[in-house]
Amino acid sequence: MTEPRPKPQLVVVGCSAGGIEALCTLVATLRAPFPAPLVIAQHLDPRRPSHLGEVLGRRSELPVRTVAAVAPLDDGVVYVVPAGRDVEITDHELRLLPENGARPKPSVDTLFRTAAEVFGENLIAVVLTGNGSDGTAGARHVKKCGGTVIIENPDTAKFRGMPESLAPTTVDIVADLGRIGSILNDLLSGSYVEPAPEDDRLQPLLDLVRERSGIDFKKYKQATILRRLRRRMAATNVETIDDYVHYLADHPEEHQRLVNSFLIKVTEFMRDPELFAHLRDVVLPALIEHARADNKSLRIWSAGCATGEEAYSLAILISELLGDELDSFHVRIFSTDLDPEAVAFARRGIYGATIVEDLPPELIERCFVAIDGQYQVKKRIRNLTVFGEHDLGQRAPFPHLDLVLCRNVLIYFTSELQRRTLHLFAFSLREGGYLVLGKAETTSPLSEYFVPHDMHCKTYVRRGERILVPPSSVAAPSPPRRAPRGKLPIMPSLRGAKELPRARMSVDVLLSTFRVGIVLVDNRYDILEINVAARRLLGIHGTAIGQDLVHLAQSVPNRKLLDAIDAAFRGEPPEPLDVSVEATPVGQPSYLQITCHGPRPEVEPDKAEAVLVVVEDITETVQRRKANQEGIGREANLHTEIAEAPRGRRRGAAAAHERRIPGDVRRRRAHGER
Structure with a gap:
């Protein structure tokens, strides 16, 4: 019986400015036998003769061919797409497309997109140095089809525009240029595929992921999980699953990167046009009418916002519906995700031209600003959103909401975490508020609190009694202890648990002696310490430890507080922030002064771990x-x-x-x- 022929693999590479030098370095690191073809698209001026193939050929151990008309795809060959032409890829050949007036040429997006359609999970796309955002849409399509996306480290790239234009949810591996060749060879050759030992190490690893994230990946196809696990092993330069488990123990931040690699989180503006038309025509007008009779306040939660397109889509719809009334409304769209890199990308509000191309041109003109070939959401719309990290398995919800969108998140959760998440939404939403889920999701674990509104669009209305916030049901993501070789790391034991409350009480007693409010926050805006005065002045209830100060301090303008904390982390001198808060019982406004103190001058800003926020009541002074x-x-x-x-x-x-x-x-x- 003949063995099945392995599925063909392919590497596609895109670059622009400064690309010749980067390509020379890349091909010089490729070693024969290289187990796949490699196709290069670099922006070139068609008016000038190109000698790129000859230049690369002098530096490459592999043969280099410039595509003429049609070329068969052979393993171990580097193919160069000529200037002024685009290329179409099949499973066995390259074919030049007819010339047209589109620029830039050759298009990295076209190369990536056509290759992804054919090779799917067996495609590796590499984005090197360059200006602009060509390759952004193509890389998203590669990710959507299950392929691997590698970018040159923007911090060391000659031009960071192209690699930096990709959203972090699109990127599997970020590597310095000199490492990319060896990573490609290892991924393609299957160096990270171990023979399955008797005590299979994959299942304990998935148990660890489930324990920390609430997401059970055991029902996924094992081949797919292994393929995506190998990407993280290659990125972290470890060779076995055992080594990777120990790496996780030493680098707790890698847990989230691993979960992200298992999930495919590709989003876009107005994704699912039918749903956003329903929101625009039915749901949001109803919420706006309710807000007119309720202090003109709209509170919305985009849970699992990824890189922000959904949150900004909501902000755009609200801005368009309110028009000149927008400034008289208080709109807050709380936009959260577990991935800190995705949240940071979303805050920028900058997207490649191909990401917004499906929006109406007049809408783009009203809502975006063109910046170096990309588009940034206008400040008026960005100000409606507040982005932050939030773990649905651990963190408290946002109260008094009118609308919650949580699409294509619950499908990855265990039934236990699904129930807790729906419990959070039932607590958060006011009576008559709306919940929107993904096409394959349902409220069945807690359906008594949600009445179907439009099952085609998966919208529900909150009904029923007020309920309490459930306790966290998922283990807190504290870093596990380093385990001896051959054993999986275990979570911290409860030994010494009696001492922790005593230390906690000592800190509380010490801080309670201050009449001013004192809050210590980390670089994720999470509260490390807070005293009684700060809770009273900011209107924060409960312990609040480990929760996001920017979201909890409802009476303080979110954007101003966030900017003040960020400035402190950058080491800038503190500038007092005076804010007017809600009226006192006698109808007079009260006033707070908030000052954020950063690290000592000798501490490098990027290594600062916390900022001290001091809150004073200055009502009498004012x-x-x-x-x-x-x-x-x-x-x-x-x-x-x-x-x-x-x-x-x-x-x-x-x-x-x-x-x-x-x-x-x-x-x-x-x-x-x-």
Whole structure:
């Protein structure tokens, strides 16, 4: 019986400015026998003769061929797409496409997209140095088809535009240029495929992932899981699953990268046009009418927002529906994801031209600003969103919401975590608020709180009694202890648990002696320490330890607080932030002064671990200042009145003026003060 022929593999490479030098370095690191063809598309000027193939051939151990018309795809051969032409790929050959006026040429997007359609999971796409965002849409398609995406480290690339334009959810491996060749060879040759030992190490690893994330990957195809695991093993330069488990123990941040590699999180603006038309025409108008009778406040949660396209799509719809009314409404779209790199990308609000190309041109003109071939969401719309990290298995929800969108997230969760997540949404949503799920998701674990509204669009309405927030049901993601070789790392034991509350109480007692509010936050804006005064001044209830300060401090403008904390982490001198908060029982506004203190000058900003936030009640000071300003204003008005009065009436006016000056102003003036 003949063995089945292995599926063909392919590597495609795209680059632009500075690309010749990078390509020379890459091909020089490829070693024969190389187990796949490699196709290169670099932006070239068709008006000038190109000698790229000859240049690369002098530096490559592998044969280099410039595609003429049609070329068979042979393993171990480097193919160069000529200037001014695009190429189409089948499973066995390359074919040049007819010339057209589109630029740039050859298109990296076209190369990646056509290759992904044919090779799927057996494709590796590499983005090297270059300006612009060509390759962004193609790489997203590679990821969607299950392929692997590698980018040159933007920090060391000659031009960082192209590699940096890819969203972190699209990228599997970020590597310095000199490592990419060896990574390609290892991935293609299957160096990371181990013979399955009797005590299979994959299942304990998946148990560890389930314990920490609440996501059970055991039902996934094992071949797919192994293929995606190999990407992380290649990225971290380890050779066996055992070694990778120990790497996880030493680098807890790798857990999230591993989960991201197992999931395919590809999103886009207005994804699922039918749903967003339903939101625009039915759901959002109903919420806006409700808001008009409720302090003109709209509160929305985009849970699992990935790189922000869904959150900004909501903001765009609301901005379009409200028009000139937008400034009179208080709109907050809380946009959260577990992936810190995706959240950071979303905050920038900058996307490649191909990402927004399906939007109407007039909408792009109203809602985006063109920046170096990319598009940034306009500030007016960005200000409606607040991005932050949030773990549905661990963190508290946002209260009093009108709408929750959580699409294609629950399908990855265990039934236990699904129930807890729906419990969070049932707590968060007001009576009559809306929940939107993905096409393959349902409220069945907790359907008594959600009434179907439109089953085609998977929208539900919150009904039923108010419920409490459930306790966290998933183990907290604290770093596991280093285990001896041959054994899986285990979670920290409960030994010493009695000492922890005592230490916690000591800290609380110490901080409670301060009348000013004190909050210590880390670089994810999570609260490390907080005293009673800060809870009272900011309106925060419960312990709040480990939760996001920017989201919990409802009375403080989110954007201003976030900017102040970021400035402190950058080492900038503290600038007090004065804010007016909700009215007091007697109807007068109260005022807070918030000052964020960064690390000591000798600490490098990128190594700072925490910022101290000091909160003071300055209501009396502000009121006294206003009273003084009003008194001085009245005095100036009376001086004018006296100066303009007829001479016979000035003496009486002056006496009346003296009587009308506030007492504290008269006393200061008597003592020679201003």
